[in-house]
Amino acid sequence: MAKKKELHIIVTVKQVPDTHEVRIDPKTNSLIREGVPSIVNPEDRNAVEEALSLREKHGGTVTVITMGPPQAEEALTEVLAMGVDRAVLLTDRAFAGADTLVTAFTLSQAIRKLEPCQLILCGRQAIDGDTAQVGPQLAGFLNLPQVTYAAGLTLKDNALTVERSLEDCIEKVRVNLPALVTVTAEINQPRYPSLFNVQDACGGKQLTIWRAKDLPVPHEMLGLSASPTWVKKIFAPEQGKKGTVIPGSEKEMVKILLEKLKELNFIQ
């Protein structure tokens, strides 16, 4: 007699530079990275939190997976300290330079290797790229229904009720598991890593590292060479008028404001 399937939730996370700290050196036109801290992408922490609170209510296990350079292990240590059961780091030269499509493909190959899961949670988007593409693309590769922009979710009888936060409405959607859901920052307040879990996390027992050879795909399907998009060039944005202050009479100010609103295409 088959026993009831235990809930297994997989969460994808990304280690990102804290973009508020990233600035351009106006002389060399390059990114100033010194002292820029790496953080777990904020909305990915919301996804981890949601998985943990679902586990608290329904039991089961939570696995977190990330792809990145070896130092992305720090991000996994942090989420292990939040209380996830297991973490997988995909790191290999062969993975480097992947665009969103190939990143999603690579993650899907790793997820297929893990125990079957009922739910995949992703942050809506990462703050370094803001594309919001990897979630939907991962759903595509895994043939799962996708529900994006979740601002609230409840699980009952193998079905999720998700409140989707859209531009002008909250849309309530019900979806049967298995499914992939991307969450927004509104969904919860992520817990802090706990010292108790930190000790566990540092033991390294729950951390698995997979390289390209651990995935059942040839190298040609991974990384930069397999990616359809290609960054031709990177350059500093045109300097905005930050700091330009217009004094003058009220009439002049309003005139400038109106012209600006027209120029920016907000009124016609």
Place this chain on the structure above:
Amino acid sequence: MEEKPHKKKKPRGKARLIAGKCIACGARCQTACPADAIEMNEQGEPIIDIEKCIGCHKCVKVCPASALEMVFTPEEEKLLTEMAVKSIIEEDEAEQKKADANIKSWRGVWVFVEQSDSKAHPVSWELLGVGRTLAQDLGVELSAFVLGSKIGGLADEAFAYNADKVYFIDDPLLAQYRTETYLQGALSLIRKYKPEIVLIGATGLGRDLAGAVATEMRTGLTADCTGLTIDKNRHLLEQTRPAFGGNIMATILTEKVRPQMASVRPHVMPKPEMQPGRSGPVIVEPFLLPADQIKSAVLEITPLLTEGSINIGAAHVIISGGRGMLNPDNFKMLFELSDLLGGVVGCSRSAVDAGWMLHERQVGQTGKTVRPKLYIACGISGAIQHLVGMQDSDYIIAINKDKNAPIFEVAHLGIVGDVFDVIPALIDKLRTSGARTVS
């Protein structure tokens, strides 16, 4: 036969990092190196072992920041100039021909017209505007494609906004957006008619759909482009977008796969002039997924209007007030202005702490982080906790009496003046000039 001795003689040089130009893109050069000559240091910059370097140029070609160059000895330099770059040009031409053969069957620029209840989202027309330029530069047709139920009325509008041709799938099953049904509809059109470029508005719906379509087509998708141009020599779409929170811009190509897909946020491209009376062919295709085969896991959709629960995070225009508004009554003028500009009213923490506004409207570290197209800060001094919540807005206008207020540090346009003079005067002008919001 002649090539071989040439290649042996030809100096290949060694790769070298140009100091200060590496952006730590994620070890593209290391990945590209066939000779294992590149290691990455802790800053993510390459260390090149010139003993191992075979001078293949691969790292140089792959570097998005042009941070790598080839260096030659003076003797090598001389030899190089003697040997014209003929062989390289030939190589490039051969590569070009091969790629062209694969992709030339894809033609035309397509724009997805997003609609709900048969009403088009204005971003669709903005995309037809930029699509017109792209189509002209490529010498191809500009088409609109629409999925939905009872959408026939949108054809005339699409033609008026530049479309040469309109593709429809009109089916009751498409009345409400679902990823699965819209994905199938879009795929059937794209696979049959093979457009070289597909543009989609980066709305909630558009981003949901674009990712799914690109995955099934196994093609590139560039999100939130702020610039779209054509490389006329290579007939390629140049997709420029901000990265790292807008601190850097990247131009991205999808060279070898079709369609080239890009999304653009609302208000980024100007809406074109309407040209009533334009017309063209309408091609109607059936929706091929029978109802009983839709495994759609979406069982129930209940749209809720945001009455009482305002979502300032999704707004494109935010008019925010702070302590300088002095009392809750004065916020009325901000609501008036936000109505005129099609936006919402936000506020600083002081306004919430004072009990003037509800927390749901608060922008900042302890409130919402927002990135609207336009942020107007009225009587907000700009405490750091407020700035971190709004400094990534595309355009920031600050109105404050104190010319030393920190808000002016992040404002694109700073108005040193009294909000109680400027705002009413602006409202008055907006009303009397008959200006109306674009969206």
